[in-house]
Amino acid sequence: MSSSKNILQVFEHHTLKVDEESTFKMVHFNALEKYGYKTKEKFFSVGNKRIKFNNYVGVIQVKNLTIEILPKADNNSEDKASKDKWHNALITMLKECKLIKLNTISNAKLKLKSASILDLYYDLFLSETETIFKHGLRKNYRPIEENLNKVKGKILFTNHIRKNAFHKERFFVEHKIFDADNTLNQILLKALLVLKTIAHNPNHNIRINKLLLNFEGVSEESITEKWFEKLTFDRNTERYRQAITLAKLIILRYSPDLKGGNENVLAIMFDMNMLYENYVYRKLKALQNDLDNPIVKVKEQNRTPFWETRGLRADIIVETEDKRLVIDTKWKVLKDNKPSDADLKQMFVYNLHYDTDLSILLYPKTTLESSDKKPFRGEKFKSLNCQVAFTDLFNDEGRLEKDLGKRIYNELIKEEIKTGANNVYSA
Structure with a gap:
């Protein structure tokens, strides 16, 4: 086990024990215990003041602590050099398997040696969202119902009679407006709000706050997995695809502390068996050409x-x-x-x-x-x-x-x- 500031690196199948004098404290264990039971211990099993990771690798953020779970398939020591080797290997495998897109991240080669995997995902999502805003948020027409002092669109007579019996000067109407309050932007907004809650990198916080200013008028919704199942992309919305993919990871893998605390958990984890299989497949597939x-x-x-x-x-x-x-x-x-x-x-x-x-x-x-x-x-x-x-x-x-x-x-x-x-x- 090794740590740097608030980043803790462990290998798959490693057991992480609570140590109040070390990085992993009881407050982190309590949050992971709740998350583990909520996810039916999919990524790790919960013991007595200990967490045992399984065959999933990736990154978990709990409160202000980032835990990287690295793959390991050798008999070498578990020193910093070994962790750096497998940290870089995991990022490369994720990139090759199209699970992270590093070429849009500035100074990516430098970041590979120092940044946590989670920081790379955050950075990539913010970069993709910034690019979308640079070209303008997608706008479209949507129906809206309002009680106005003039007729606009069509009058909804049932609601009009009910609401305006004593207000003859008003009209309850349905009409269309052209704005950015649509599904794609609502998803991006939700992901930004999640990051605002859990991000601890000052540079990320500055970028998040700046982006949020551009989402004024976009409504905050409760985003579920069904939202993503219904999504389709066309030539006008294809530019959203990568940002939405990352937003999905951030939103669906996020587990807030509903009691109002600050022990939120976000996990971006990958089955190492599937990752290894896909990596080998892609390397062999390249030989067809x-x-x-x-x-x-x-x-x-x-x-x-x-x-x-x-x-x-x-x-x-x-x-x-x-x-x-x-x-x-x-x-x-x-x-x-x-x-x-x-x-x-x-x-x-x-x-x-x-x-x-x-x-x-x-x-x-x-x-x-x-x-x-x-x-x-x-x-x-x-x-x-x-x-x-x-x-x-x-x-x-x-x-x-x-x-x-x-x-x-x-x-x-x-x-x-x-x-x-x-x-x-x-x-």
Whole structure:
């Protein structure tokens, strides 16, 4: 565990204990305890004055404390250098998987080494909203009902009679006005108000207050998930998309202290298993445009019917001109180079169901080397092979390998295209 000012960094599956002399205090635990029960302990489990994180990584802000939960798939120490390495790796993976867009953030490379992940999301949302305002908030016509001293639009006679029985000089009418009080701007306003409550960066607070001045006349609404389900974008509103995506994260992941305290919690968390799978998929997908690698197609989450309404969903399917491989990513440190029975049975079914002769269980590399391809036992299944493999995510400089797809191709796929496999798997 390491901390800098009000930023606390821990690794996934780490247990954070209350220590009044340290950064994580009882007031933080109490807020996280409420949030944990509210979210059914999705991101962490609650113990006796302790929080145990699971396979979710990302960032949680509680009161004035920011907790970064970092991924870890090596046996190295948990010192500051290791935390910096995985902090930067997580940001890069989020960027590659389109979960954060760093190219719009000023001096992003400098921020990677110092800013918290939460600050990057805040900064990006504010930058996107500032850009929207620079080009003008979206305005449109909307109906409004008013009691006026002149006729404007059409008279609503039922309401007019009820309200103006003793005011013959007034008319209850419905007419249209042209303003910025619409769904998109209401969502941005709500996100800004949430940030105003929880942001502790002075620069962010200045930018938030400046932006709020531009939302005069936009009504504050209670935004729920249903609002985002109904949204559609066209050529006139496409410029809102990125800001709305970030606003959704901020609004829906925010849990206010309804008792009026200041222990609000905001969590932006990602399932590390899904993030690793998506990252590997994108790296392999990039090879489809590489003429040096004869990969025809890379598919992700290919769900096919299996039994009644149930289906099978392989993580990644790689197709060459005459072969098909299944790759199932596993974000965990494998003990003694042996996969679980459940994982092996799953890969056996994948081989049969997707008509492949090799399935690969792909783990992040620690200190282990790749295993040989080994067929499943049985005369009928000699052509069905499973390989336990490990890929090093980092280059020699300790940064994520840019050509990870090519590395996986060279280490696991290239030889398979040429030869195939015939060894026996021994459990």
